[in-house]
Amino acid sequence: MKRAAADPVLAAHHLDAGHGRTIVVRDLALAIESRTVTALVGPNGSGKSTLLMTLARVLKAQGGEVLLDGEPIGRRSSVEVARRLGVLPQTAVVPSGATVREVVEQGRYPQLGAWAMLRRHDDAAQRRALELTGLTALADRRLDSLSGGERQRAWIAMILAQQTGVLLLDEPTTHLDVRHQIDLMVLVERLRDDHGLTVVMVLHDLNQAARHADRIVALHDGVVRADGTPREVVTPAMLREVFDIDAVVVDDPVTGRPIFVAR
Numbered sequence: 001m002k003r004a005a006a007d008p009v010l011a012a013h014h015l016d017a018g019h020g021r022t023i024v025v026r027d028l029a030l031a032i033e034s035r036t037v038t039a040l041v042g043p044n045g046s047g048k049s050t051l052l053m054t055l056a057r058v059l060k061a062q063g064g065e066v067l068l069d070g071e072p073i074g075r076r077s078s079v080e081v082a083r084r085l086g087v088l089p090q091t092a093v094v095p096s097g098a099t100v101r102e103v104v105e106q107g108r109y110p111q112l113g114a115w116a117m118l119r120r121h122d123d124a125a126q127r128r129a130l131e132l133t134g135l136t137a138l139a140d141r142r143l144d145s146l147s148g149g150e151r152q153r154a155w156i157a158m159i160l161a162q163q164t165g166v167l168l169l170d171e172p173t174t175h176l177d178v179r180h181q182i183d184l185m186v187l188v189e190r191l192r193d194d195h196g197l198t199v200v201m202v203l204h205d206l207n208q209a210a211r212h213a214d215r216i217v218a219l220h221d222g223v224v225r226a227d228g229t230p231r232e233v234v235t236p237a238m239l240r241e242v243f244d245i246d247a248v249v250v251d252d253p254v255t256g257r258p259i260f261v262a263r
């Protein structure tokens with residue numbers, strides 16, 4: 001089905017999400033517009049990953065619905081969803097013996113037909129994904145021999161090789177040193193600006209979220225407590241209510257965006 005121009009890329013209506021019989025996120029409403037970067041923030045256990053994985057259909061909605069391009073995501077085939085959504089989970093199982101190149105190649109599978117899958121050619125998308133994540137020189141190393149940060153970049157390369165219009169990233173900066181964290185955030189902005197991607201990511205660093213996201217959604221106990229631009233969301237009141245932090249909010253001297261400093 002073609003997406004109507006007005007449809008958000010992803011939407012949740014009256015969404016209940018959880019694990020087994022435990023509901024973590026209740027009656028949540030969310031609409032993610034095209035070509036935006038949204039950061040999901042909140043304390044540990046507030047439901048960020050549960051929400052992200054339910055938007056990705058990795059977890060089944062327990063109630064309500066998730067719409068992808070205006071259509072219930074449950075009605076789309078797995079291949080259709082994989083062609084549209086690139087998903088980076090919080091933890092991924094390292095395939096035994098696989099090299100970085102082989103893992104990145106996996107990202108191409110949803111985009112290729114059955115015959116192309118068998119050809120396993122090193123196409124331009126893979127090369128670009130390796131370049132963008134600075135992994136070209138490590139392409140033939142086994143994933144299980146890499147550092148945590150290098151491995152995290154390999155997962156991100158795999159998602160980029162998938163060339164989807166939407167990226168759902170759960171704590172993508174985990175294990176990355178400061179240089180690579182900045183590089184990744186700048187890459188996310190470039191993917192939005194130059195390639196029209198839509199990105200939703202769970203971030204723990206609120207100042208990083210304020211600096212790089214168009215919109216911040218703050219969750220607390222599975223409920224959206226604040227939703228808006230960084231300026232609207234990063235306030236002393238939100239920091240107190242959502243994170244239990246006594247803080248001042250000042251302007252970042254470089255970007256002019258809000259940053260918080262705990263007292």
Ligand SMILES: Nc1ncnc2c1ncn2[C@@H]1O[C@H](COP(=O)(O)OP(=O)(O)OP(=O)(O)O)[C@@H](O)[C@H]1O
Binds near residue numbers: 024044046048049
């Ligand atoms: N597989 C699971 N089975 C049962 N409960 C789970 C499972 N995964 C998470 N939970 C529970 O769901 C709640 C929300 O967890 P979730 O991982 O979504 O939070 P989060 O905001 O992403 O947390 P964190 O910042 O610690 O990653 C927590 O109480 C957690 O214990």
